[in-house]
Amino acid sequence: MRPIAPRVALAPDAYGHGGRLRPLGDDGAPLGPAVHVADLIAAVQDYEATGPAPRWVWASVESAYAPLLPTRVARCHDLASVESLLLAHEGRFGEPRSLGAAWARLKGLPVPDDLPVGVADAQDSLFVPDRLRLPAGVEALDAVVDVHADQLRRIDTIADPVRRSRFRLLVAAESAGGLVAGEMARDGLPWRTDVHNALLTELLGPRPRIAGAAPPRIAELAGQLHDALGGRSFNPDSHTQVLRAFAEQGVRLTSTKTWYLRDIAHPAAALLIRYKELARLHAAHGWAWQDTWVHGGRFRPEYVVGGVVTGRWAGRGGGALQIPRVLRGAVVADPGWRLVVADAAQLEPRILAALSQDAGLARSAAAGDLYEALATAAFQGDRAKAKLGLLGAMYGQTSGDIGPLLATLRRQYPAAMAYVEAAARTGEEGGIVRSRLGRTCPPPSSDWLDLTETAGGGEAPGTPTDDAGARSARARGRFTRNFVIQSSAADWALALLAALRRRLTAFDDAPQGRPHLVFFQHDEIIVHAPAELAGHVCDAIVEAAEEARGLVFGDTPVLLPLVPTVAHTYAEAK
DNA sequence: CGGGTTCGCGCC
DNA sequence: AAAGGGCGCGAACCCG
Numbered sequence: 139m140r141p142i143a144p145r146v147a148l149a150p151d152a153y154g155h156g157g158r159l160r161p162l163g164d165d166g167a168p169l170g171p172a173v174h175v176a177d178l179i180a181a182v183q184d185y186e187a188t189g190p191a192p193r194w195v196w197a198s199v200e201s202a203y204a205p206l207l208p209t210r211v212a213r214c215h216d217l218a219s220v221e222s223l224l225l226a227h228e229g230r231f232g233e234p235r236s237l238g239a240a241w242a243r244l245k246g247l248p249v250p251d252d253l254p255v256g257v258a259d260a261q262d263s264l265f266v267p268d269r270l271r272l273p274a275g276v277e278a279l280d281a282v283v284d285v286h287a288d289q290l291r292r293i294d295t296i297a298d299p300v301r302r303s304r305f306r307l308l309v310a311a312e313s314a315g316g317l318v319a320g321e322m323a324r325d326g327l328p329w330r331t332d333v334h335n336a337l338l339t340e341l342l343g344p345r346p347r348i349a350g351a352a353p354p355r356i357a358e359l360a361g362q363l364h365d366a367l368g369g370r371s372f373n374p375d376s377h378t379q380v381l382r383a384f385a386e387q388g389v390r391l392t393s394t395k396t397w398y399l400r401d402i403a404h405p406a407a408a409l410l411i412r413y414k415e416l417a418r419l420h421a422a423h424g425w426a427w428q429d430t431w432v433h434g435g436r437f438r439p440e441y442v443v444g445g446v447v448t449g450r451w452a453g454r455g456g457g458a459l460q461i462p463r464v465l466r467g468a469v470v471a472d473p474g475w476r477l478v479v480a481d482a483a484q485l486e487p488r489i490l491a492a493l494s495q496d497a498g499l500a501r502s503a504a505a506g507d508l509y510e511a512l513a514t515a516a517f518q519g520d521r522a523k524a525k526l527g528l529l530g531a532m533y534g535q536t537s538g539d540i541g542p543l544l545a546t547l548r549r550q551y552p553a554a555m556a557y558v559e560a561a562a563r564t565g566e567e568g569g570i571v572r573s574r575l576g577r578t579c580p581p582p583s584s585d586w587l588d589l590t591e592t593a594g595g596g597e598a599p600g601t602p603t604d605d606a607g608a609r610s611a612r613a614r615g616r617f618t619r620n621f622v623i624q625s626s627a628a629d630w631a632l633a634l635l636a637a638l639r640r641r642l643t644a645f646d647d648a649p650q651g652r653p654h655l656v657f658f659q660h661d662e663i664i665v666h667a668p669a670e671l672a673g674h675v676c677d678a679i680v681e682a683a684e685e686a687r688g689l690v691f692g693d694t695p696v697l698l699p700l701v702p703t704v705a706h707t708y709a710e711a712k
Numbered sequence: 713c714g715g716g717t718t719c720g721c722g723c724c
Numbered sequence: 725a726a727a728g729g730g731c732g733c734g735a736a737c738c739c740g
Contacts, residue, residue: 377735396721419722421734448731452732459731460722460723461723462723529727533727533728535727536727540728616728616729619729662724
């Protein structure tokens, strides 16, 4: 018999199917000795099935959860993810986050760098245990126990009880995100290669027999482009050659950006726009992409939880978070199954309303269409202006005719505007800002010039150095201004994912099959579910969104609606 | 020749 | 319709 424990530290063996476990209390202190089990999956299943499921404490999803899948666990504490959150919170942004690095810091030993991401996938010589970066002779489980206790202690040092409990929520949500990411990477997104091929053939012509050859439609456009620009041969993919070809026709371009080309009267401009569209589709999501990334009817990208400083996820390989709209018809539910697609409408302005507690903006955010309500209240019913102004306020836009819109917002929604402007000022002055749950932005660094040096350098106003310093200060102000909103939106989305994942486990034993998350992109999710359960999944989504709102923002009138649609294909849902 | 940078565009 | 924030990625390009 095993002891009941609120937490269990887990470390798989370097080889084989066994591993070591150690029961822990909620304070991280061991409740008993470490035990070795020959069958780690069976041991984990036993814990999960009998008694309250513990919180598994492990080095990382990659090292500990991936080997367990498809066995699922209810909750975990992911040391690598939490180490990142804590380091940033402590003002030590970017230090190595592996178990070995955290352990070495704790013991006052030289800290190893993290291995670059993706290396283990490319090189067989790098086993998962090596990625932990522990010195030889140190038991992984002992390091897990020590680092975990230290992390709990560091969390406890957050003095303000509200901030401390929010940070604990962030830790739990980030860890749950790791579970979701691991599961989604394994399950994959349903992807119909026949539909994808039909779409490609329709747009590009038949797949070229010779690898590397341009598809017919692209070759044809390249020919027309040459003819339109004087017949001289040039590479339409080359920025500089395109500029030169246009110049030879007497058209001086400063850029080959699509939006810029739209205003160019020369007939070659429209051809180039179309060429670029199709060439990009072919290069980024064409047949070669499909060969690499789609197998067995599933697109299997990797997700990197917390891969973006704001807490958004990043993708690794395959452009998981950039599926082009024209290809969304290829995402099709299996026969007898449905896609439940849900996205959070107008999430970021709603997050601003909740963060700033601006009474007027909150009233608008209590409505179904925030921009419409905002327009009625302050912009004479002009929805476009309301949207433009609010987006400009959140992103720090200064150009265009936005000045009067910002002035209106400042007058009508002083608390909301003060909130983003305070964040911008903090960033300009070199300070740091945090999300609602405590995710911390990076300090000024190589990306932004050293502001203090510029400010204190005795430069006269108007010198080039001063201009550059001021420009970079404003750039960082725009970053921190957006950070507080984008990262708090990510907090909510992460809490939502965790809540939804937990609700979906209620259907784990459904005879038709288990509904599962197959896609997550910032403010949008897709659940693949048996048709009979799609309605229940919709309910679970709505409830999870509501739970996340309460967890992250407490009692707020601001709605953060997540609207589910049941569909056969992703394209249909939008 | 390979690695790093720039540009442009896909997504939110 | 773009512009402000955040990304990944591919092709071209630059450099040692």
